[in-house]
Amino acid sequence: MDIINDIKNKAKANFREVQAIRHHLHQFPELSFEEENTASFVQKKLDEYGISYQKNVAGHGIIALIKGNNPSKKVIALRADLDALPIEEKNEVPYKSKNNGVMHACGHDVHTACLLGAAKILNSLQKEFEGTIKLIFQPGEEKLPGGASLMISAGVLKNPNVESIIGQHVYPELEVGKVGLRSGMYMASADELHVKVIGKGGHGALPQHTVDAVLMASTIIVNLQQIVSRNAPPTVPTVLSFGKIIGNGATNVLPSEVFLEGTFRTMNEDWRADAHQKMKKLAESIAEGMGGLCEFEIHKGYPFLCNDESTTKITYAAAQQYLGAENVIDLDLRMTAEDFSYYTHHTKGCFYRLGTGNKEKGITQKVHHPQFDIDESALEIGMGFMAYQAICQLKTE
Ligand SMILES: [Zn+2]
Ligand SMILES: [Zn+2]
Structure with missing residues (x-):
């Protein structure tokens, strides 16, 4: 079977599990730099998958490694953020936040769930790729000085040295089934x-x-x-x-x-x-x-976010292959900020958007809104595409 279909099948098979992970994280959100239980939950999942990791990096950060053949050939990193926002959730859903006044209204529960799903897939494909994939679960994206800057100071991009880093963020403005990318300057x-x-x-x-x-x-x-x-x-x-x-x-x-x-x-x-x-x-x-x-x-807050041309090109091509060219959207500039930008000033990076909206189902609320939610079929795409593009990043010299 070719690798794309293999990954698609694995993502489909993992869907319920990743959905359950997202529901758990969504029910028990924690504020920036207080992600203790979230981090323990991620560690438990990594243990279950047999992926080794280092914990308590820059507070509640976690770094895990998945090694393929010839592990030192190329090292890339995949990043998710762990923290939630001081917002009282107004959704009436079975997985509604149980922590009063705290909500995953920026989709970081989705990012973490998808990265765990991608990790499980990639760990089962170790014989299929060369190089190493570093998984970064970082604290404190929503609050200065930004968990990314602390993780970098703690050496997350070193030992082994990361050649490029990829981050994924939910995007309710984009319909589920699509992803959005932009090369060069992207966020402020x-x-x-x-x-x-x-x-x-x-x-x-x-x-x-x-x-x-x-x-x-x-x-x-x-x-x-x-x-x-x-x-x-x-x-x-x-x-x-x-x-x-x-x-x-x-x-x-x-x-x-x-x-x-x-x-x-x-x-x-x-x-x-x-x-x-x-x-x-x-x-x-x-x-x-x-x-x-x-x-x-x-x-001073976060620096501007610049997507590296060569790295973005690989993710872009991977998206066209995985989702079809019609489902890959060119993004406009955005004056919002994101601490992923720190990584892009230290190594080559690509920060892309995962479509999570669904106008027909009325899922249109933007991030940081008390009724923000996603079309959960995005989880299957989020984990599968993340895994596939990681393998594409490793394939190129
Ligand atoms: Zn946010
Ligand atoms: Zn965010």
Whole structure:
């Protein structure tokens, strides 16, 4: 039997088991960096499959190895994330979250279940491929500093050295049966801006005796948009949004301080660093020019995500073979962030999307929504395709 059909049959045979894994993970979600029971559950499954692993990497992370023939020939990694979100689930399903206020609303239960399914398949095909497959189950994708960066510091890409890494993410915007890919820049870096504008409060009727922090903050917000329109390279997507303004005066009271919070996102690390300097300088000089002060803090988040051309090409071709060319979609850029990006700045990476939506069945809610769910037939594709493309990655020099 050819390898594609062999894998498809194995994925079909494993479906109920992987569905049960997903249901278990979905019922017992844990927040970022608190994935203790989730990690124990994954370890139990790896024990059952006879796959050796290292546990407690960067907290609750797990690294497992599946060796084929000639194991040192090429090493690739497959990554899943373990954590859930602080959201109260609003789905009425038998596998509804039992942990109050915590929900797998970003599909990380799906990623972990599919990777375990792929691991079981690949472990049964050890004689069929050359090289080694490293399985990475990482904690804390949803929270800074990002489990990926901690796993990298703990050496996840070394010993043996990983030549390329593949990550899969659910995508409810895409119908089940399809996958989406994009070569090159794909997702944005994301930095938090925390700004304190300091003036001098007083009576709203006597502004001449005050330094108006509200006006300063407004001027700063408006002028910072010029950084996006006049300084950002026109070829590099850039977004600046302030979603929080607190200036707690009254109709006739000007407050002494105004607080702003926002997000800065882009897709080029040099421009990102440059923009940080420019935003800070402009905000501070506006406040100073108006007689006040500005404390401009930037909390750096994940870097931008860049999919390696050669690695993505292999996954793309594998997808066409596994699912049919009509089911492989070219993805658009996205200004959301994902900590898989850290891996792509250390090794060649490909982060692709698994279609999990089904408009006919009404499964359309987006990730991070309290009614997010998937069409579970995606589990069969998620595990089978992940396994197949891994073998394709190993086949090429
Ligand atoms: Zn998420
Ligand atoms: Zn996610």
